[in-house]
Structures are given as C-alpha cells and as structure tokens.
Amino acid sequence: MGGDEIPGLLQLYVVLHLLLGAPLNTLVNKEHRVPLWYAPGNHTDARNALDFLIKEINLPVEVMSDYRSYSSQAEAFVRLMSDEGEERADEVIARPGHSEHQLGTVFDVAWAGLPIEYNDSRNRKLWSALEARAHEFGFVISFPLKAIREWPYNNRWSAVVTEYRWEPWHLRYVGLPLAKEIFDAGYLDPQSAVLPQDFYQPWPDF
Template sequence: MKNRFKNILVLIIIACGFWYIIQYEGLRLKGIDFSLKGNKLELNQKDKLVNKNNINANTALVLVNSEYGLDKNYEPKDLTIPSISFASGVNEEERHVAGIIIKPLEELVSTAKAEGIILIGNSGYRSYKSQKNTYSSRVKSEGEKLADAYVAKPGFSEHQTGLCIDITNKDRYFVKGTKEADWLAKNCYRFGFIIRYPYGKKNITGIEYEPWHIRYVGKEAAKYIYDNKITLEEYLEK
C-alpha cells in the first residue's frame, strides 16, 4: 500500500514537471513570435523579431516558399504604389508593394534608366484572396496536379509579402540574354534585391528559374547572396 502511494506520488511529480516545461516553452514562443507561429508561419532563427506588430528591417528576411506559408490575414505594412511605370493591364492590387521596398525599388528603376535600361513593373503584391481565386480557377480548368505545378497554393506565394515584384521590359519578353534581364541580374543587389529563383536552383527554391522575380532582402543579405551565388534558403541556413 505504502509503495503504491509512493509510485503515484512520483508520477504526479513527473507530470507536474512536464506541465511546467510545456507551459514554459509556450511562453517562450509567445515572447518571440507567437502570433505568427499561431498562424502557421514558422520563422527562421534570423527572423524571430518579425511579427505583425513589430515590422522592422528583419521583415526583409522572412521566408515564404512551398514549405513556409503566410496566414490568410497577413498583409504587408504600408502597401503603396511605387513611382515606376507598370505594364498595361496590371491590376490595382498588383501595383502595390510593401512600404519598406518603395525607396529601393524606385532607386533601382531610376538608376537602370540612367544607365539606358527601361524596367517596367509587372506584378507586385498578391493578397491571399487573389491567390485563392487564381489557384481555384486553375484547379477548375486544369485539375489539381497541373495547378500545383504552376501556381502556388494560397498563402504560399512570396508575392503576399509585398517584398517582391516581377519586372518586365517594353517587349514583355524578359528572359536571360535581354539587356534588361542581364542588367537586373548584375545590379539588383546594389539596391537590396536578389533574383529569388536563380537558374539551376530549383531543387532548393522549389521554383524554376525566373529572371524577372526580384525579392527585397536588404543590402547586406543581397550582397552576400549575390557574391556567393546562393539562394535565400541557403542564406538563412548559413
């Protein structure tokens, strides 16, 4: 009888220990980025200061890919239309980008112009809602398998961060070898941008080469990524 009582007491003590650890872990996560964790956005160590209420320079390093998505309510801070030219037919929403990239983007486009290169905006911010519409109409017309191959599932497009924009040229033919694409690849790091989906890196980024899609990460990260010919995924893991 005495022994059984002892055993029960030991079990209670162990259970209390576990309970304490779980509570402590929960609080620790809350202190860092609970709101985003709660919304399924797993943040990298480097991004732990980022959350909805504390948008700062670290936001530029948030990772969104097929593994890490954004909540349906996530909207970038200070969505604004930059003073650059847009291709005809670009809708109102996609002319917007996050406030943090307005200045670097305008500087990039005006510097390019001064160097004889005309860059045109094609697609910036895409809300969760419009991603959902695009995805479901693609599923309807082509089936889920093909839709998954070409369109991000809602919440998994980097365009929802407002930190990236697709660039084009006046011919709407933005491929490697055109002077505009080559200029962008060589110079965007100077303004804090990277070619987010470089050639030959699909195994890491999950996305085919896209010479037109530039992503703001800040000047320091952009230079490192450019110099070392790596991706954002590799940079965040280093």
C-alpha cells in the same frame, strides 16, 4: 474598473507584425507559409529601392505584379487549377500563403509593354541587367537559373533545385546586407546549389 485584458504574447506578436512587417528574411516556399491575416501591402523601402534600381539600369521597366493578398493568390491558384489541372498549377504558381508576393517585398518586372516572356531579347536584356545590379539595391532573384550538370538534364531550369521555374523577373527585397551576402555566396552561378532561401528563416509556427 479594470477588466482590460493584457494581450497574450500571440496577440502582441500579431500586432507587431502588422505594425512593423515580417522580417525581410522570412522564408516562404512550398513548406513554409505566412498566415492568412498577414496583409502588409507593398513594403515602402522595397518599393523605393526598386525605383532606384530601375533608374540605375536605365531601361524601360513595367511592374507586372507586386503585393498579392492571401485571397488574391487563392483566386489565381484556383483559376489556374481549373484551367490546367492541379499538377500544372503547383508547378507554376504558389498556393495561398506560400507566395513571396504576400510579403509585399516582391516585384515581377518586364520590359515595358511586353508580357513576361523568356524568348524576347529585350526582356532578357532587362533581366540580366537586373541580375547584375539587384544586390546593390537590396534585391535578390528568388528563383535563379540552375542547371543540373549531367546530360540530358542540363536544361534551362531545374525544379529539383528551385521548386519553381527559373524566374528572372521575380525580384525580392531583402535589404542591402543580406542581398550582398547572398550575392557573394554565388547564388547566381547555375552550377552552384546556393539559393536565397538558404538564408531565410520560417515564420514561427504556433
């Protein structure tokens, strides 16, 4: 009899994260990643909240990208790196494990039928409607517009502040209380250094 081993704390932790999902405030950026094995699929509450948000703003919306596995992110990164070089790839796409899309709580959205494209006024209309209302449904814009004050750097986006380009299409579900807290902190003000990432916690490192 016996012989069954009590799972170690690490195994227990892995199982809990598989069952319950990572906390909604998990920090994922260039320095902090989620493990390869974390493959939750789309988060149900997040997906439902997105449907409510879309219904509320009443514009034609298409979800261009949602949950991405570690391996699909790796493929996308390698493809872009071989097409455009590593430096460019690092500018526009996260490395595997470093994409918020792996959390399953992130959606890239555009005006239905349009590609993700800043210059189309329909997309801009959609994205500003989302900016205004997202927090009411538990969402934040992960990479808001930030403008550096000094000329000539008052361009449309700042890699200095956000790591990535301004991405008004990239919505992350963090739940109602945190979304409101981040919104109230003024993160959408281009002159404010406040970012959603300031409110997150890294995945514990083992």
